[in-house]
Amino acid sequence: MDDDNQILVPPSFTALFADARGRLRASAATVRERYELCEDLACHLVEQAGMLYHAQAPSEEEVLRRIHAGLRAPGAGVGPAEAAWIVLRLAELLQWPCPDVSPTP
Numbered sequence: 001m002d003d004d005n006q007i008l009v010p011p012s013f014t015a016l017f018a019d020a021r022g023r024l025r026a027s028a029a030t031v032r033e034r035y036e037l038c039e040d041l042a043c044h045l046v047e048q049a050g051m052l053y054h055a056q057a058p059s060e061e062e063v064l065r066r067i068h069a070g071l072r073a074p075g076a077g078v079g080p081a082e083a084a085w086i087v088l089r090l091a092e093l094l095q096w097p098c099p100d101v102s103p104t105p
Contacts, residue, residue, distance in 0.1 A: 009035045012088075016081045038082050042089040049094060060096040068101045079103075 013035045017026045024031060049063050057063040064087050070076065071083035078086065080103035091098035 005032060007032055007036065013038065013085055016085060034082065038078065038086050039089065041078070042086045042093060045086070045090050046093050049090060060091075060094070061099040064091055064096065064101070065099050068099075 009032055014024070014031060017024050017031045017034070019025055026034075045067060049067060052063045052066065053060060057066065067090065068083060068087045071078055071086055072080060076083070084101045084103040087101045088098055
């Protein structure tokens with residue numbers, strides 16, 4: 001992903017769009033656009049996760065599981081691997097332990 005754009009897509013996200021040899025299955029521009037969407041979504045979910053934790057959920061991991069379920073719902077606009085990445089990134093931003101959110105169907 002070495003074009004003139006200054007947005008650095010982390011390897012953990014690029015891997016979602018790479019084949020077994022590490023070659024991208026989508027254009028660099030598409031990967032960058034999807035990364036921006038997923039990163040923005042993770043950042044926007046920080047406040048929501050905090051409110052859920054204090055109002056309804058018994059644990060940080062349960063909040064993340066519920067958010068993951070919402071991201072996996074039809075019409076959420078992200079694929080299973082992206083949903084898992086968003087929750088992992090959200091856990092990282094919140095410094096919470098992350099439950100297993102493997103992108104299985």
